[in-house]
Every structure is written in structure tokens, then in C-alpha cells.
Amino acid sequence: MTVSFERRGDIAVALVDRPPVNAIDAEVRTGVLQAAQRAAADATIRALVVACRGRTFMSGADLSELGSTIPPPPYSEVLQALEDCNKPVVAAMHGTTLGGGLELAMACHYRCAVAGTRLGMPEITLGILPGAGGTQRLPRLVGMEHALDLLLSGTPIDAARALELGLVDEIVGADVIEGGVEYASRLLAMGAGPRPTASRPGPRGPLDEPTLAGALERHARALRGRTTQKSVFEALRAASELPISEGLKVEARLSAESLESAESRALRHVFFAERACSRIPGIDTSSGAAAELRRVAVIGAGTMGSGISMALADAGIPVSLIEKDRAALDRGLGIIRENYAQSAKRGRIDEATGQARQALIAGSLSLEPARDADLVIEAVFEDFDLKRSLLVEVDSIVSADAIIASNTSSLSLTALAAATRQPERVIGLHFFSPANVMRLLEIVRGARTSDATIRAGLALARKLRKTGVVVGDGFGFVGNRMMLDGYFREAELLLLQGVAPERIDSAMEEFGFAMGPNRVNDMAGIDVGTRVRQELTRRETRPPPYHVVSDALTALGHVGQKVGRGIYRYAPGSRSPLPDPELAPLVRALADKYGIAPREVSAGEIEQRCVLSLVNVGAQILDEGLAYRAADIDVIWTSGYGFPRSRGGPMFHADTLGLGRVVEAIERLGSSGDAHYWRVSPLLQGLAATGRTFADWDRSRES
Numbered sequence: 134m135t136v137s138f139e140r141r142g143d144i145a146v147a148l149v150d151r152p153p154v155n156a157i158d159a160e161v162r163t164g165v166l167q168a169a170q171r172a173a174a175d176a177t178i179r180a181l182v183v184a185c186r187g188r189t190f191m192s193g194a195d196l197s198e199l200g201s202t203i204p205p206p207p208y209s210e211v212l213q214a215l216e217d218c219n220k221p222v223v224a225a226m227h228g229t230t231l232g233g234g235l236e237l238a239m240a241c242h243y244r245c246a247v248a249g250t251r252l253g254m255p256e257i258t259l260g261i262l263p264g265a266g267g268t269q270r271l272p273r274l275v276g277m278e279h280a281l282d283l284l285l286s287g288t289p290i291d292a293a294r295a296l297e298l299g300l301v302d303e304i305v306g307a308d309v310i311e312g313g314v315e316y317a318s319r320l321l322a323m324g325a326g327p328r329p330t331a332s333r334p335g336p337r338g339p340l341d342e343p344t345l346a347g348a349l350e351r352h353a354r355a356l357r358g359r360t361t362q363k364s365v366f367e368a369l370r371a372a373s374e375l376p377i378s379e380g381l382k383v384e385a386r387l388s389a390e391s392l393e394s395a396e397s398r399a400l401r402h403v404f405f406a407e408r409a410c411s412r413i414p415g416i417d418t419s420s421g422a423a424a425e426l427r428r429v430a431v432i433g434a435g436t437m438g439s440g441i442s443m444a445l446a447d448a449g450i451p452v453s454l455i456e457k458d459r460a461a462l463d464r465g466l467g468i469i470r471e472n473y474a475q476s477a478k479r480g481r482i483d484e485a486t487g488q489a490r491q492a493l494i495a496g497s498l499s500l501e502p503a504r505d506a507d508l509v510i511e512a513v514f515e516d517f518d519l520k521r522s523l524l525v526e527v528d529s530i531v532s533a534d535a536i537i538a539s540n541t542s543s544l545s546l547t548a549l550a551a552a553t554r555q556p557e558r559v560i561g562l563h564f565f566s567p568a569n570v571m572r573l574l575e576i577v578r579g580a581r582t583s584d585a586t587i588r589a590g591l592a593l594a595r596k597l598r599k600t601g602v603v604v605g606d607g608f609g610f611v612g613n614r615m616m617l618d619g620y621f622r623e624a625e626l627l628l629l630q631g632v633a634p635e636r637i638d639s640a641m642e643e644f645g646f647a648m649g650p651n652r653v654n655d656m657a658g659i660d661v662g663t664r665v666r667q668e669l670t671r672r673e674t675r676p677p678p679y680h681v682v683s684d685a686l687t688a689l690g691h692v693g694q695k696v697g698r699g700i701y702r703y704a705p706g707s708r709s710p711l712p713d714p715e716l717a718p719l720v721r722a723l724a725d726k727y728g729i730a731p732r733e734v735s736a737g738e739i740e741q742r743c744v745l746s747l748v749n750v751g752a753q754i755l756d757e758g759l760a761y762r763a764a765d766i767d768v769i770w771t772s773g774y775g776f777p778r779s780r781g782g783p784m785f786h787a788d789t790l791g792l793g794r795v796v797e798a799i800e801r802l803g804s805s806g807d808a809h810y811w812r813v814s815p816l817l818q819g820l821a822a823t824g825r826t827f828a829d830w831d832r833s834r835e836s
């Protein structure tokens with residue numbers, strides 16, 4: 134039963150039980166409404182407690198309901214019944230009380246929570262304005278400033294902080310139902326009655342320009358390229374100026390509008406895509422299916438090796454960080470020490486946590502520790518022969534059921550694995566720098582990699598709280614392939630056609646990327662790209678010009694920010710790009726060499742060519758079976774390459790544009806003769822011709 138109604142003497146308990154996160158759907162609303170009506174009508178009941186079974190209180194509205202008309206009863210009716218109940222109503226919370234779940238709790242008269250409960254309004258991360266009274270009741274409970282922060286950040290707070298702010302009235306013991314009942318009986322004993330939030334005085338604190346400006350500044354990074362904040366301000370203004378009944382109407386209108394927005398559709402797509410990518414057809418990837426990791430060995434203490442070691446230690450996994458020479462090992466351990474010190478200094482973790490995590494990482498100058506590791510990850514220099522001989526050595530000493538992983542970003546995983554005795558236990562774990570921060574993990578499946586090894590890769594991603602996406606072992610896997618064969622290649626062609634790097638970057642930043650392609654190239658290190666391409670083109674070649682500007686800059690040593698010069702110049706200690714007057718003649722000379730004439734290119738064309746190059750290469754990758762879903766590609770680009778989440782990823786964005794229009798545009802680009810690679814991928818052609826979308830394609834493969 135989704136909502137059961139139980140009695141504890143004269144206290145009734147409405148218990149919601151809808152695994153896995155008690156998301157609120159029509160059944161939950163119906164059950165809670167009936168419980169409120171029953172408690173109100175039954176004279177033997179003196180109080181009602183609303184609580185949940187399972188790992189959490191209600192974690193919000195059921196997002197799958199939000200795509201269409203929400204079935205009855207409406208949230209407003211359910212929450213009004215709780216608020217108007219003639220008996221005290223207590224919300225007893227645990228786990229992650231989010232969105233509509235917190236709104237329901239705010240419509241109750243009293244709120245108690247187990248210590249450690251997380252409470253928040255994450256709707257803005259989904260491009261939604263809360264629609265169940267949150268923007269009207271929250272400021273009445275915590276004041277305008279804190280309401281602004283909770284609604285604009287979408288970040289939950291814990292129960293202790295919620296108590297400070299007045300969002301929670303009481304912290305109760307670990308058994309939330311008993312704690313709720315006990316708290317309700319104490320309230321009754323104190324003669325407490327119903328305490329509708331609506332009857333509280335209007336929100337404390339101004340909603341004036343300085344307050345709004347301050348809030349926008351505090352959340353500038355999260356709100357970059359977003360629009361939902363405007364509705365938040367309008368709804369809060371209604372909360373401060375109108376009676377709550379009118380404020381609720383304003384909120385309901387704005388929330389309904391936000392649900393229809395392209396921004397929200399895109400963000401909800403990414404939400405579900407990030408959860409779907411761990412489902413691999415034919416493999417049971419549910420948690421617990423993979424063996425527990427007791428110890429991991431990481432070989433290579435460079436930037437990637439030390440970052441990967443931190444990601445493992447942050448997840449509580451003991452790590453042996455192995456290097457061949459002392460200096461390199463000390464440098465790696467030094468990077469780790471410094472990073473933890475910085476995190477503690479910035480208050481991201483406390484000193485003790487930093488110490489404890491460091492203590493999980495043990496340096497070694499021999500491969501010995503790998504002998505009893507459950508997983509060995511090599512992160513040495515990107516050289517095929519070096520990696521192969523290392524994997525062969527590791528393969529000869531590790532236990533039979535240990536997993537061997539390579540952090541290669543360009544080499545053939547299948548070829549590396551073929552050198553070992555058990556290729557089925559070799560997997561690619563392509564972390565992104567900084568590996569302890571970046572959420573994306575490309576899990577590369579070699580030709581012989583077993584289902585069990587894939588399962589272990591996905592379980593590791595879950596353990597590291599990363600988004601693991603399984604990809605095929607092709608040229609540059611998925612992310613790098615799309616960057617090199619699409620986005621960055623097109624950005625280079627624009628340079629060769631005489632377009633200034635600033636114009637290319639600002640067009641893509643306007644589109645929503647945090648940083649344009651040239652600035653990313655300089656930040657990541659132009660030489661890194663050159664080296665990856667040198668290895669890649671050992672697998673497959675590409676007709677010139679193929680990243681000739683970057684390779685020329687690498688040859689000159691102008692490898693980016695780290696040397697103060699790349700596509701741009703950088704003043705010492707600064708990351709702000711400055712034009713480099715010597716770039717244009719270098720590019721002009723290369724353009725002449727490849728017969729590329731300069732021409733006028735609008736910002737719209739820059740955006741179109743860069744984005745559609747991603748879409749077309751993405752479709753080729755799907756055609757070649759190197760990604761399971763178009764949605765997986767969206768996850769890779771939004772969580773690993775800075776593609777704006779509010780556009781849903783390149784494939785979702787193409788669906789939004791309409792694949793017919795996308796094909797027309799690519800055909801036009803193809804006929805311009807600018808570049809030979811503008812040929813519509815067969816999959817894209819087929820979908821457009823049949824009026825279907827990438828989302829349809831994904832669905833057709835799931836059934």
C-alpha cells in the first residue's frame with residue numbers, strides 16, 4: 134500500500150512507502166489527502182504524523198509525471214488539507230527531503246527530522262519553479278534571504294542548519310516514525326494546536342534590489358545561462374506583497390510556465406539520462422552485483438594518477454600509489470597533500486577529513502602492493518609500448534580475479550588488453566582532469582572485456598559518485614572523438630578562415646559553454662591534444678588540415694596557459710586571455726598552405742557549425758555502436774566537456790532544433806565546400822527522413 138494509515142494511541146501516522154525515493158505521484162497525493170481528511174474527521178485522533186518508509190522522506194514530485202497534465206488530486210488540495218487540519222500535523226523527515234517533499238512538510242504544522250537529514254529545493258537545477266507552495270511558505274519560515282539562497286542554489290542543507298533557520302522545529306532519534314510520534318505526543322502534552330504556516334506573518338526581510346543583487350552574485354556560477362531565477366524573484370515578490378492565497382496562484386502560474394520551458398525539458402532530460410546511463414542492455418548493473426573493492430593500486434603519480442588516487446580516497450578506498458622513482462612519487466604525494474590542504478582552507482572539508490583521506494594513500498616504489506589489489510589502474514605517460522609492457526607486468530603479478538584498468542584517453546584498449554593473459558578483465562577507465570573533481574568517467578569496453586568487468590567499472594563509478602558512461606573502444610572513444618573530429622576541428626577551420634579566436638569563444642560562451650574551445654585548448658594544454666592526436670592517428674588517419682594550428686603552436690612551444698602563451702597570451706599569474714598578435718600571421722600561412730580563403734562568418738554560423746559538428750559526429754558514433762544511447766552522449770558532453778546542461782546535450786539539442794532542419798544545415802555546410810567531413814551521418818539522415826528523433830531511437834533500442 135503506497136500510503137498506510139496507522140494508529141499509535143490517539144496519534145495517527147500516515148506512512149508513505151513508494152521506493153526508491155518516495156517520489157510524490159497521484160497515489161501518494163491521494164493517500165496523504167485521505168489521511169489528512171480522516172484525521173480531521175476522527176474525534177479520537179488528536180494529532181497526525183506524516184512519515185515515510187525506506188531510505189528517505191519524499192524526495193520531490195515524481196518527475197515522470199511532469200511531462201504532461203498532473204493527475205488529480207492537485208498538490209494544492211493535498212497541502213491545503215494538511216494545513217487546514219484541525220489537529221496538529223507533524224512531518225517526520227529523514228534522508229533527502231527535497232522539492233515537493235519539503236513543500237508538503239512546510240504545509241504541515243510542525244517539522245522534525247533525524248540528524249543528518251538533507252533538506253532542499255532543487256527544482257531550479259531542473260529549470261522548474263517550485264509549484265506546491267514552496268516559494269510562499271519557505272520565506273515565511275526562514276526569512277527572505279535564506280529562502281533566496283535555498284531556491285537559487287538548489288543545494289540542500291542538513292537538519293542542524295534547518296533547525297537554526299527555523300525550517301525544522303526538532304531533531305529526533307534515528308527511528309524517524311517513533312521520533313515523530315514521540316514529538317507529536319510532547320506537543321499535545323504542551324497543549325500545542327494546529328499552526329498553519331500560512332497564518333504566520335509575511336516573510337521577514339526585504340526583497341529589494343541589493344538583496345536580489347547579493348543573491349544573484351552568490352549564485353552567479355550556478356545560474357550562468359539560466360532563466361528560472363526570474364520566476365523565483367517574481368514568486369518571492371508575490372510572497373512579500375500578496376496574501377498567501379494570491380501568492381499561491383502567482384506561483385502556480387509561473388511553475389506551470391517553467392515546466393513548459395525548453396530549459397526545463399533539457400535539464401530533466403539530463404537528470405534521467407544520468408540515471409539511465411548505468412543501465413547496460415544484457416548486463417545486470419544493479420548495485421551489489423559487483424564485488425566490493427578492498428584495495429586499489431594506481432600506477433603513475435602524475436596529474437591523473439594523483440587525482441585518481443584522491444577520488445578513490447575520497448570514497449574511503451585504500452590506495453597504493455606506485456611510481457618508479459622517488460622524485461616522481463614525492464611530487465605526486467605533494468600534489469595530493471597540497472590539494473587536501475587547499476580544500477580544508479576553502480572549508481570544503483575539515484582538516485581531520487583531509488588527514489584521514491591522505492592516510493588512505495600509501496606511496497610505493499615497487500609494484501608489490503598491486504599483488505593483492507582488487508583493481509589496478511595504470512595512469513602512466515600516454516605511450517602504447519610503455520602501457521602495454523606495464524599491463525603485461527601487472528597481469529603477471531595480480532590475483533586471477535583482479536581487474537586491470539587503463540586510464541588511456543586515446544590508445545586501443547583492445548590492443549592493450551590483448552597483450553595480457555585475461556583480456557576479459559581489462560577495462561578502460563577514462564578519468565577527466567582534475568580526476569578528483571570531474572564527474573564524468575568514460576568506461577571503455579574492449580572487444581574482450583567481460584560483463585562482470587563492466588559491472589565492476591559501473592560500481593566503481595557509483596562508489597566514486599561519478600557518472601559512469603560505457604563506451605566502445607573506438608578512435609578517441611566518445612568525448613574526445615566528438616571534440617577532435619567535430620567541435621575543435623570546426624573551431625580550427627574557423628581560425629583558418631580568418632575568424633578571431635575571441636569571436637569563436639564568445640559565440641560558444643553565449644551559447645552556454647562556460648569556456649570557448651580556444652580557451653579550453655589553452656587551459657588543457659595544446660601539447661596534450663597534439664600528443665593524443667599523435668597516438669590516435671596511429672589507429673586511424675584524418676585528411677589534412679586536421680588541427681594544424683594546434684600542432685604548429687605545440688611545435689613552437691606555445692602550449693597554452695601553463696607557459697603563458699598558446700592561442701592567446703597570458704600575463705604572468707593571470708588566466709585572462711589576451712590577443713596574441715603573432716597568431717594571425719601563423720594561421721594565415723597555414724591557411725594559404727591548405728588553400729583556405731578568409732571569409733566573413735557570423736556569430737550564428739560559428740555556433741551552428743560548432744554545435745552541428747558535435748551532433749553529426751555523435752550520430753556517426755551511434756551508427757558505429759560506440760555508445761548505447763544518444764542520451765549517453767548528452768551525459769558525456771554535459772558532465773565532461775562543459776556543454777550547457779540547460780540545452781540538454783548535443784543530441785537532445787538537435788532534437789529540439791528538429792532533425793530535418795539539422796540535416797538541411799549540414800547539407801548546406803557540405804555543399805559550401807569548406808570541409809569534406811560535412812556529410813550527414815546515415816543515422817541522422819534516416820531519423821530525419823522518417824520524422825523521428827534521437828530520443829525515439831533510444832526508446833526503440835530499449836524495448
Ligand code: T1G
Nearest residue numbers: 154156192193194195196229231232233255263264265408
Ligand atoms: N521523480 C521520479 N524518479 C525519481 C525522482 C523523482 N523526483 N528522484 C529519483 N528518482 C528515481 C531515479 O530516476 C532513479 O531511478 C531512482 O529514483 C534512484 O535515484 C512540486 C515540481 C533523491 C537525492 O529534484 O536528487 O518536486 O534510475 O539514482 O543517488 O515543486 O534521486 O533507479 O530507475 O538519483 O540515491 C524535486 C531528484 C522534484 C530530487 C537520491 N526533487 N532526485 O539520489 O538515487 S521537482 C528532486 C534526486 C518538484 C515541486 C516540484 C536523487 C536523490 P532508476 P538516484 P540517489
